[in-house]
Amino acid sequence: xxxxxxxxxxxxxxxxxxxxxxxxxxxxxxxxxxxxxxxxxxxxxxxxxxxxxxxxxxxxxxxxxxxxxxxxxxxxxxxxxxxxxxxxxxxxxxxxxxxxxxxxxxxxxxxxxxxxxxxxxxxxxxxxxxxxxxxxxxxxxxxxxxxxxxxxxxxxxxxxxxxxxxxxxxxxxxxxxxxxxxxxxxxxxxxxxxxxxxxxxxxxxxxxxxxxxxxxxxxxxxxxxxxxxxxxxxxxxxxxxxxxxxxxxxxxxxxxxxxxxxxxxxxxxxxxxxxxxxxxxxxxxxxxxxxxxxxxxxxxxxxxxxxxxxxxxxxxxxxxxxxxxxxxxxxxxxxxxxxxxxxxxxxxxxxxxxxxxxxxxxxxxxxxxxxxxxxxxxxxxxxxxxxxxxxxxxxxxxxxxxxxxxxxxx
Numbered sequence: 001x002x003x004x005x006x007x008x009x010x011x012x013x014x015x016x017x018x019x020x021x022x023x024x025x026x027x028x029x030x031x032x033x034x035x036x037x038x039x040x041x042x043x044x045x046x047x048x049x050x051x052x053x054x055x056x057x058x059x060x061x062x063x064x065x066x067x068x069x070x071x072x073x074x075x076x077x078x079x080x081x082x083x084x085x086x087x088x089x090x091x092x093x094x095x096x097x098x099x100x101x102x103x104x105x106x107x108x109x110x111x112x113x114x115x116x117x118x119x120x121x122x123x124x125x126x127x128x129x130x131x132x133x134x135x136x137x138x139x140x141x142x143x144x145x146x147x148x149x150x151x152x153x154x155x156x157x158x159x160x161x162x163x164x165x166x167x168x169x170x171x172x173x174x175x176x177x178x179x180x181x182x183x184x185x186x187x188x189x190x191x192x193x194x195x196x197x198x199x200x201x202x203x204x205x206x207x208x209x210x211x212x213x214x215x216x217x218x219x220x221x222x223x224x225x226x227x228x229x230x231x232x233x234x235x236x237x238x239x240x241x242x243x244x245x246x247x248x249x250x251x252x253x254x255x256x257x258x259x260x261x262x263x264x265x266x267x268x269x270x271x272x273x274x275x276x277x278x279x280x281x282x283x284x285x286x287x288x289x290x291x292x293x294x295x296x297x298x299x300x301x302x303x304x305x306x307x308x309x310x311x312x313x314x315x316x317x318x319x320x321x322x323x324x325x326x327x328x329x330x331x332x333x334x335x336x337x338x339x340x341x342x343x344x345x346x347x348x349x350x351x352x353x354x355x356x357x358x359x360x361x362x363x364x365x366x367x368x369x370x371x372x373x374x375x376x377x378x379x380x381x382x383x384x385x386x387x388x389x390x391x392x393x394x395x396x397x398x399x400x401x402x403x404x405x406x407x408x409x410x
Contacts, residue, residue: 016325019328020325022331023325023327026328030233031232031233031234034090034229034230034233036090036091036092036178036179036182037086037089038089038189038225040189041185041189042225042227042228043189043226044082044086044189044192044196045083045228045285046226046228046276046281047276048079049265049270049277049283049284050273050276051076051199051203052265052284053272054207055076055265057207057266058203058206058207058210059073059206060076064291064298065295072206078104078108078195078196078199080288080291082192083284083288084288085100085101085192086189088354088357089189090234090238092181092235093354093357094156094184095156095354095369096350096351096365097185098153098156098184098188099354099368100368101188102157103365103368104192104195108199109130109146112134112198116133118132125147126147127147127151130147131144131147131148133146139197141194141197142194142197143190143194145165146194149190149194151163151165152165152166156184157347159340159346159347159379161343166183166187167183170184173342173343174346175346176331176334176346226276226278228281230282231282234282234285234286237254237289238289240356241292242317242320246293246296246297246300251293254293255294261286261290265280292361295362296360324353327348331345331346334346341380344376344377344379344383345380347376348373351369351372352369354366354369355369379393
C-alpha cells in the first residue's frame with residue numbers, strides 16, 4: 001500500500017500500472033495454488049467425461065453458441081455451468097462461483113418441484129420449501145436440510161458471514177488471502193455436487209429411453225472426493241477473453257485441445273462407461289475454455305460485421321484496464337477496513353472480476369455479478385455517508401431487496 005501512496009503523490013501516471021502489477025502478482029499466486037480446487041470439486045469434475053461421452057448420442061450439441069433448444073441440451077448446459085463454477089474456484093473467485101451455483105440450485109429445485117407437483121405453501125419460507133422439495137428424492141447423497149445450503153449461498157453473496165450450514169470454517173468472512181477460503185470452496189463444491197447428481201439421473205434416464213444399456217456406471221455411483229495432480233497451474237488457462245487474448249497462441253491451444261477431447265471422449269479405450277479417468281477429467285475442464293474462446297471469437301466477428309471500420313478492440317483493452325484496476329484498488333484498501341465494510345470490499349472486488357470474465361464470455365451470469373457488485377458498492381457508500389443508517393441496516397436479518405424477492409418467481 002505504501003508504494004501505491006507514493007505513486008499517487010509523486011508519480012500519479014504510475015498509479016494504474018502499479019495496480020495492474022499487484023493484480024498480476026495475485027494471478028501468478030493463484031497459478032501456484034492448486035488447493036483452491038479441493039478434492040470435493042475434483043470429485044464433481046471426475047464425472048464430467050462420463051456425461052460428455054453420451055452428449056451427442058443423446059441429442060446434445062458442442063456448438064459454443066447454440067441455445068438449449070431441447071431437453072438434452074438443457075442438461076448438458078447445466079453440466080457446462082458446473083465446470084464454470086469449478087473454474088472460478090480454481091481462480092480463487094468463490095463469489096462468481098457461488099452465484100452460478102445458486103442459479104443452478106434454484107433452477108433444478110424448480111425442476112424437481114415440477115416433477116413431483118410441489119408448490120410453495122402459504123407462509124412457507126424459501127429455505128423450508130427447498131428442503132421439502134429435495135427431500136422428495138430420498139437419495140442418500142442429499143443433505144437433510146438442502147434449504148440451509150441455499151440460504152448459505154444467499155448470505156454469502158450478500159457478504160453476510162456467519163451462516164452455520166457448512167460449519168464454522170465456512171461461516172467465517174471471506175479473506176483477501178485465497179488460501180484461507182478453501183472451506184467456502186468446499187461448500188460451493190458440495191452444492192454443485194448434488195445438482196450434478198440430479199442431472200446425472202436425467203442423463204441416465206435419457207440413455208435408457210434410447211436403449212443405451214451401458215450408460216456409464218460412474219453416472220450412477222455415489223460421489224467420491226478425488227485428488228488429481230494438475231499438469232500445470234490450471235488458472236493459467238482462465239483469463240478474461242478480451243480480443244487480443246482470444247487470438248493468442250495459448251488460446252489456440254485450448255481450442256485445439258477441446259476439439260481433440262470431443263473426438264476422443266467417445267472412444268471406448270478410456271473406459272468411461274465404468275470408471276473415472278484423471279487425464280480426461282483435466283481435458284474436460286480445459287475443453288470448456290476452448291469452447292469459451294470459440295464463443296468469444298464468434299461474438300467479436302459479429303461485432304466486426306456490425307461496426308465495420310468503427311470496430312476498435314483497443315477501446316475494449318482500455319476498458320479492461322480500468323475494470324481490473326478498480327477491482328484491485330478495492331483489494332488494496334481491505335487491510336484498512338473492518339467489519340461489514342471489509343466484507344463488502346472483498347465481495348465487490350470478486351464480483352467485479354466475475355462480471356468481467358462472464359461479460360466477455362457472453363454469459364447472462366455477468367448481470368448477476370453486477371447485481372452483487374451494486375449491492376456492495378451501495379453498502380459501502382451508505383457506511384461512508386450515513387454510518388448510523390448503515391448500522392441499522394446491518395442489524396436487520398436481510399436487506400430490503402433480498403426480502404422482497406420470492407423464490408417462486410425465479
